[in-house]
Amino acid sequence: MSLLHSLTQRDRVFDFMAPQASPVDVRHGPILYMEDVTVSFDGFKAINNLNLTINDGELRCIIGPNGAGKTTMMDIITGKTRPNSGSVWFGSRHNLLHMNEPDIASLGIGRKFQKPTVFEALSVFENLELAMAADKRIFPTLTARMTGEIKDRIDEVLETIGLTALRHQPAGILSHGQKQWLEIGMLLMQRPRLLLVDEPVAGMTEQEMERTAELLTGLAGKQSVVVVEHDMGFVRSIARQVTVLHQGSVLAEGTMDQVSNDPKVIEVYLGADDEEAA
């Protein structure tokens, strides 16, 4: 009887009728969950029993020496590389191993590659416009109108990445750092849930690095952000949680202080790097 009552309630909105802002189910905490993932290329295990959990809204830094499997890990998450074994879940509903690259991208995982690629002939504003989540078929694109809402959204992102003053400039004249920010902005236009950022400060000046740190920490909370970075100073300035990868699996995990005092970590990575920095 109570079932009948609940079904006939006139103000009731059924789950399947309700518009879904995001199909990603994060009620159980983690937005990304990787378990026992192994990838081998011709017998070489690039990823070896990797376990990693990223919580919703978290900013996580991943460090590790060259060849530790950082980029391969990102390839697996974005569907570019298929692991030999293990499981990768986005929220608790989507098995990423059963999806292809465009589907994963449209689900809300954005990835920034090491080398910035922006559309140099188009203005900063237009770069963001093209990146925006929208109907991307031919005729909707041909007849697309510039509405106030879209403009506001682009202005908001321009503000976030600090390129408002350069909005009408062709992206080709931007400095290396500005291109990196523009590309992060293009990712933000897609409204991703999870941002994967590969070496965002490579080749940046000190000031640009600071600005990038602000940008990334500002994003955390709204989005989950995973940053792969070599620069220890930069990682120290933004990281709350750090994961150290070594030979394809997690060597240590914790705050920057915990990690940097871990003797295993010092041995494989930090020690050498600190000497280099000093």
Next chain:
Amino acid sequence: MSLTTESSTNFWLTRPFSERSTQIFLGVLIAALALVTLLHVAVPADNPLHIGAYTVNLFGKYLSYALLAVAVDLVWGYLGILSLGHGAFFAIGGYAMGMYLMRQIGDRGTYGNPVLPDFMVFLNWDSLPWFWHGFDMAWFAFAMVLLAPGLLALVFGFLAFRSRVTGVYLSIITQALTFALMLAFFRNEMGFGGNNGLTDFREIVGFDLRSDATRLGLFLATGVALALGFILCRAIVTSKLGRVSVATRDAEARTRFLGYRVERFQLFVFVVSAMLAGLAGALYVPQVGIINPSEFSPIFSIEIVLWVALGGRATLYGAVIGAILVNYAKTIFTGVMPDAWLFALGAMFVLVTVFLPKGVAGLFRYFKRRKRDDTATSDPNADPNSTPKEASA
């Protein structure tokens, strides 16, 4: 690149009208059409300012070349596809028009056959090939002018873009396409008049093709077609689709990564361009009075690309300027010293490449920018990193 994203008008087809460059272009074109008409009709024939029917006809030919150049610039300038086979679409549009004009001859041909064109009677054919049916109706023939090149571009483009053939390889296969079609059309068995092509036209929708009035009418029709084609292309390149095209041109993989099905956008723009080229061919044929397989020749397709390069790529109006300038020069040169023409064309190309890498249109932009920079440097507080475009936008 003056792709005004934040323009006030928002309907894609009317957007070009709010652009300064399009307004100027249309103004100049309409003024030129009016002037030629006036000098042809109102000025007596013995006056030195009089423009004769022959010259009007010649200008009409230039305008159809200009439309063809606009079509090539759309795919080359904005989509980055260097088509070395656009002559094929031009020629197919021309053949569709030629078939209509052949059927209009009726029984006035040399052999007096009411249905079969002369060349078929000569080949002892007793009935019309299937693909010649319907071309006695103007509406059908005019539809084919657009549909036949469009269909060829659709099939060819679908196969090429789906396989992600780009760059030099694509240029080479477009060249092969037009070469193969040339060889095919040279054969009598194809049913398109072999190497003589289609000629000896009499009238078009009831108007005598040899009368001065019809020639003027065709000239004006070509001018209108050029204006409409230009507006359509401008509407495409100022739309978001145009920006996706430019993005594809500069970073195809990145565009795909943003979620655009790049091959479909390429196909769409390629087909539109082919249809415009077909329209240009259809307007060309009644004005020159003949269509034969030489229009398919690879050299002609390369020449079109030269017009666009000389005029300035990715501006559309540059293509128009280039087509008219080069063809005017060609008319003069082939009249004065025919053997020197190819050397002159080569020299022009070299000079423009060295001194005007962005073509004639680049010269306009250069002066425009200099004027703008002059006003900017007078402001002592100007931020060196921001150009005055910021203020004017």
